[in-house]
Amino acid sequence: MARKIKVLVAKPGLDGHDRGAKVIARALRDAGMEVIYTGLRQTPEQIVQTALQEDVDVVAMSILSGAHNHLFPRVMELMRQNKLDDVLVIGGGVIPEDDIPGLKAAGIAAIFTPGTPTSTTIEFIKANLKRSLE
Amino acid sequence: MDAVSDSTIQEILNGNMRTIARLISLVERNAKERIELIKKLHQYSGKAHVLGITGPPGAGKSTVTDKLIGEFRKRNKRVAVIAVDPSSPFTGGAILGDRIRMMNHATDPDVFIRSLASRGHLGGLAQACGETLRILDAAQYDIIIIETVGVGQSEVEIVRYADTIVLVTVPGLGDDIQAIKAGIMEIGDIFCVNKADKDGTERTVREIRAMLETAILNNAPTRFTELYASYYKNHQSDSAVQHSFAGHHGITNLPGHELPIPLPPVIATVAETGKNIQELADAIILHGTMLKETGLLEQRRNENLLWEIENMVLDMVTEKINSSESRNQLEKLVASVQLRKLDTFEASRKLFEYLLH
Incomplete structure (x- = not known):
C-alpha cells in the first residue's frame, strides 16, 4: 500500500502574509497529502528541526519579505548538516526571476511564483519525490 | 537503513x-x-509518565500542551509529544496544525514533537499511536504527552494509553446536561477549564465539581475515587499533601468512608498567558506519584495491555478473514445458506473453525 506524502509547509522570515501558504497547504491536503503547517515567522533552525522530527518527504517554503536569498540557502545548509538529503525542498512567493538560478544552485528544486496553479505544484511534488512511496 | x-x-x-x-x-x-x-x-519501555490531553475542538489543547512542555522543561524533564489531527474522510489528506502553538520548543534538543494523522481511525487517536508511544518511551523521554483530536462524546481511546488524563474544556460549551451524558467527562483525572478569562468560568468549574461529587455519592466507578481516597488516607499526617488537597473540595461523611474523599483537581487556566499552568503541571506530577504509590499504575497498565493484546488479535482475525482463501470459503458458505442447506449460525461457526486452522 502506498503511504501518504508528508509535506512541511513553512513560512521563514518576518513577513506576516500566510494566505499563499495556507492555500498551498489546503491544496496539498485535498490532493491526499499530510501537511504539517507551522505558522508564521519561523527560523531556518525551527524549520529544519521540524522537518527532521516529522520525517517529511517535502519542505515547501513561502516567503514574501524579499529575504529569500538569505533564508532559503540557510535552510538548505542546515538540511545538509542534518543529513536530510532525501527531502525535496521547494519555494514560493514574490521572488524575482533573476534570483531563481541562484536559489536552484543552492538546492531548492523549484521556485513557484505568484499565479502558479496549485495543480502545477502538486504534479511537481509527485514527480520529484526523492524517497520511495513503498 | x-x-x-x-x-x-x-x-x-x-x-x-x-x-x-x-x-x-x-x-x-x-x-x-x-x-x-x-x-x-x-x-x-514502561518508564515514561504518559499524559493524555483531550477535550473538544477549540478548547486550547495545543496551547495548554505548549505551556506544559515549557513547565516540564523548567523542571528538567525531557518531553515528547504525539499530536493527533483528523484526516479527511474523502481525500485521506490532512492538515496537521497542532505544532503551530508549539514552535517555541522546535529547537530544544530535549523536546521531540511528532504529528500523526488519524487516518480514519476512530477513538480520537491514530492507529500508530501505541507503537509510536513505545518508541518514544524507549527513547527515555520522562513525559510523553498525547494530544488527541478534538473529541466529542465518545472518543475515549486515550484511556488505553495514558496514565494521567487532563480533560481541557472551556466555559460556556453547554448546559450541565452535556456534562452528565456518558462520555469524555468520565475519563478525566484532572480537569482544566481553559480560557478562564471568559465569562462563565466560575459556573463551569462549579458544574464540573458538582458532576464529580455526584459520581462519588452515586458510588459510580470513576477513575479517581479510589486513587484520591487511598492516597489521602496514606498521607493523613503529611501537611504538604493535606495542603495540596485543600483546594480540591470533596465529600465528607460518606457512609462507609471515615475520611473525606477529595475531588480531582479542577483548575482554571489561561494557557495563552500561562496563568495557573504551574498548578496544572503540579497536579499532573502529583497524579503520577499517586498512581505509583497506590499501585494503581500497575493495575491500569495491566488492563490496558489486556485491551491492546485483545485488539491486536482482533486485527489478526480481520486480516485473516479478508484473505482471498477466507473469502472463497465464505462465498461457498453463503451459497449454502442461500440454498437453505445451512443457517447463518452454522455458517459462521464453520468459518470460525476454518480461521483457526
Missing part, C-alpha cells in the same frame, strides 16, 4: 531524533519490520 539493527536500537536509546522520526514513519506505514522493532524495544 536497516530498520532494526542493534545500532538502530542504540540510537533510539540515545535519543537520536532522526532515527526516532524514521522509525515512527515505519510504524505509521505499517511496515512488517515494525514487529521486530517493537520486540527489541519493549524491554526498554
Whole structure:
C-alpha cells in the first residue's frame, strides 16, 4: 500500500502574509497529502528541526519579505548538516526571476511564483519525490 | 537503513531524533519490520509518565500542551509529544496544525514533537499511536504527552494509553446536561477549564465539581475515587499533601468512608498567558506519584495491555478473514445458506473453525 506524502509547509522570515501558504497547504491536503503547517515567522533552525522530527518527504517554503536569498540557502545548509538529503525542498512567493538560478544552485528544486496553479505544484511534488512511496 | 539493527536500537536509546522520526514513519506505514522493532524495544519501555490531553475542538489543547512542555522543561524533564489531527474522510489528506502553538520548543534538543494523522481511525487517536508511544518511551523521554483530536462524546481511546488524563474544556460549551451524558467527562483525572478569562468560568468549574461529587455519592466507578481516597488516607499526617488537597473540595461523611474523599483537581487556566499552568503541571506530577504509590499504575497498565493484546488479535482475525482463501470459503458458505442447506449460525461457526486452522 502506498503511504501518504508528508509535506512541511513553512513560512521563514518576518513577513506576516500566510494566505499563499495556507492555500498551498489546503491544496496539498485535498490532493491526499499530510501537511504539517507551522505558522508564521519561523527560523531556518525551527524549520529544519521540524522537518527532521516529522520525517517529511517535502519542505515547501513561502516567503514574501524579499529575504529569500538569505533564508532559503540557510535552510538548505542546515538540511545538509542534518543529513536530510532525501527531502525535496521547494519555494514560493514574490521572488524575482533573476534570483531563481541562484536559489536552484543552492538546492531548492523549484521556485513557484505568484499565479502558479496549485495543480502545477502538486504534479511537481509527485514527480520529484526523492524517497520511495513503498 | 536497516530498520532494526542493534545500532538502530542504540540510537533510539540515545535519543537520536532522526532515527526516532524514521522509525515512527515505519510504524505509521505499517511496515512488517515494525514487529521486530517493537520486540527489541519493549524491554526498554514502561518508564515514561504518559499524559493524555483531550477535550473538544477549540478548547486550547495545543496551547495548554505548549505551556506544559515549557513547565516540564523548567523542571528538567525531557518531553515528547504525539499530536493527533483528523484526516479527511474523502481525500485521506490532512492538515496537521497542532505544532503551530508549539514552535517555541522546535529547537530544544530535549523536546521531540511528532504529528500523526488519524487516518480514519476512530477513538480520537491514530492507529500508530501505541507503537509510536513505545518508541518514544524507549527513547527515555520522562513525559510523553498525547494530544488527541478534538473529541466529542465518545472518543475515549486515550484511556488505553495514558496514565494521567487532563480533560481541557472551556466555559460556556453547554448546559450541565452535556456534562452528565456518558462520555469524555468520565475519563478525566484532572480537569482544566481553559480560557478562564471568559465569562462563565466560575459556573463551569462549579458544574464540573458538582458532576464529580455526584459520581462519588452515586458510588459510580470513576477513575479517581479510589486513587484520591487511598492516597489521602496514606498521607493523613503529611501537611504538604493535606495542603495540596485543600483546594480540591470533596465529600465528607460518606457512609462507609471515615475520611473525606477529595475531588480531582479542577483548575482554571489561561494557557495563552500561562496563568495557573504551574498548578496544572503540579497536579499532573502529583497524579503520577499517586498512581505509583497506590499501585494503581500497575493495575491500569495491566488492563490496558489486556485491551491492546485483545485488539491486536482482533486485527489478526480481520486480516485473516479478508484473505482471498477466507473469502472463497465464505462465498461457498453463503451459497449454502442461500440454498437453505445451512443457517447463518452454522455458517459462521464453520468459518470460525476454518480461521483457526
